Amino acid sequence: LKTPLKQAATSQMVLTERQPDCQPLTTPPKPKETPPADPWTPTSNLKMLISAASPEIRSREQRRQLSDSSSEVLQTKHCLQEHLLGDEYEKSQPSRKEKSLGLLCHKFLARYPDYPSPSQKSYICLDEVTEELHVERRRIYDIVNVLESLHMVSRLARNRYVWHGRHNLPQTLQALKKVGEENKYIQQIQMIKKREYEHEFDPDGERSEETASSFGSSEQSEMSFVELPGVEFRAASVNGRKYKSLRVMSQKFVMLFLVSTPQIVSLEVAAKILIGEDQLEDLDKSKFKTKIRRLYDIANVLSSLKLIKKVHVTEERGRKPAFKWTGPEVLPNTQDTKLEATSTTSSPPISESITSKEQCSKALFPSKGKQSFTRHSSLIKLVKSIENDRRKIQSAPTSPVKISASTYQSLPVFPNTIAQFPAITKHQLEGQSKTAEEMQMKYALSSPEPVPKSEPSQQPALSQPLGVCPASHSSVSPVILPHLQSGVSYAIYLHPSQAHTVTTYSPGFMLQPLPCANVTGIKSNNSKVLNKITTEEGDIQRGLDEPTKSLAAEERPETKSETSQRCLKRSQALPETNLIKRRKSDEESLDTSLTFFPSGYLIPLTHCTHSNKAECSTKEKAGVCSLQHTAYSSPITGVIPMPASELKTVNIPAFHITPLNIMLSPNSIAAAPVLSNSCLNSSSTSSAPNPSSSALNFMLQHIGLIPAGVQIPANPVLQHVPVSSQSENISHSSGSTNVQEGKVIEFTFYSPINESNCLFSLQPSAPKEPQEPQAVTENFFRTPGGPNTEPALSANSDGTQRTSQGTLYIPQRKLEVSED
């Protein structure tokens, strides 16, 4: 009996309403001897009507020995069709949206508690469900399969499932994350990105061997269903189709979110990865489309579970559908499932989650520490390899120490940054340890060698822990730069790994590492401010950074003072209002997912000029530096003082080329690019000239910061380069503060040799006087052809173009995420 009651009622209602004369109007119950037919869905109704109208189909129906009541139905429908012409009939049908899998899943989930009592097991009878939800069984399978992939249900027998609710979710996600990491999904994502970019430059070209081999390795890592002890996989076709099962696909899809950062995965990438694991060579369109269809199915269910949320990633090639993880954050690879819920979902509070977890653990994990998932045999080698790598990294002399939020809070402050922040914020800092301040001041302003170099041998491990991504960054380090022309100093934030090799060109330079919040955390903290997020590449990037982020943060011995400055900067950068609250949440974010943003940032210290540095420093100590404007926290790093209205862009270094928008107009002011370390570091492996170096030299010379002929060595050093800048990515604020007039300029260096890139983020302060147009020559921007090849500006191959009046415009390839 598949006739849904509700549908019958609806039909009756419609009939009664529209055709009172059509009798009988009641939908008769289907007799038991009704042949297997489509359920009583609107579409099947329509088909039935059509078949009724067709003699051929009708005769076929007759051959099927339609019962009298079935005939009645047909007659009724026929009657309905006759009287409800065309549009009217269509309008009487539920819309497509009302029949969506997501909605159906909502209904399904509403039937069962999120956290059922362990003593009372809920059983799911598919027949009942299909009947009550008025859907065909096939749809329920879709839902159940996804739920089963998360171990929210498990199959008990034919037609029968057990409802676990979300009890198992923490463990499942943990296991999935682990498998995802072991399966090198991050690298696969990067490879796909790389392929995409290579395809942009060479649409007809063969895919690189590296990419191919990477996928080759992914093929062998095909895995089976990830199980939890006690939640066994008892699919009917467990042996036959499980590798293509929606369950497995769902798990893989979830893994992609769990391993990538920010946790945004585009459907395209997910589909390619899923196909890649099956057979990359058959990456034909139909297969791709099919995967996409299935991913939509899965995504709908996951969305109903509020684990993901649909967003759109906008890049230069268009708007792409993607999904953002909104489920509980999963900490990496802790033996004991230590999870916490983020603020974005309807997930239970942490305490509840933990409680549930404990309950679930008792039920499902009698022996803790046991491997909690199955693994394809071919994966074991990969896992061992990764674990070895991880061991090497973790046993390095500079092994990281996790810094808790409380540590952040209690650490002393770094005076130089005080000048950038409003007095109210500084006031909070006055209570800090003066001794610590003095020590840091001394260190900051007097030390000619501000940053101890790390062991060069550590660099590869730090920047390329997985041996795949050359553009790995861990954190940023601020550098105070004097502005020779405008009298404005800047704090530039570098990655520690970059800072290791920095040599200063000004005695006043100093370096500090600074952690940056991950995009996800930022988003949650400043979601209203940050309405654009560069993603995908950054997503990939941070994923890669994760294994190394803490390493880099701990590379240097002055960890405590650095972290204190991190804390300070983050807290200082917060808006005056909600300061404490936001800092708290910020720190929570740091604590839970301390991630270092790989880009470099330039901070204008508009009131701390080079000429009166000492005075300024003194003022900084007293916390009365004449900065008048209100500084806001950056959603990116938490340390960049800039107006909230301008916090529109997050710079995330791309694994591949990431030509971002750069508008160089004559009306902005000087700024200095901050080189990400990746291209610089990676350049050491190549004998080719470093384009970044020559570019910076050019810039420095061009804008008069260094005399012509003076060359800054090809050393990853901060340069102070005034560049007229204007970013399209920043919405201009109507405010009048200096900082508000600052702009962010971003661009990427591309080195064809090491295939790395550097993302620059320049944030100049407002110009006091309009400057002459700064002609940016071709030397500055390199094309993929190499440092001495045809300049990007005149080559269209990379999409760049030069506008009139010396304005350089590089079409944006930055990705934005928009939520529906």
Place this chain on the structure above:
DNA sequence: TCCTCCCGCCAAGCA
């Protein structure tokens, strides 16, 4: 036009 995904065919495999 393209995205989204409903729908149901039909094959694998279980009872």
Place this chain on the structure above:
DNA sequence: TGCTTGGCGGGAGGA
């Protein structure tokens, strides 16, 4: 052998 399960892709609604 009938039924359950679920892969798969056509094609239509919706943006």
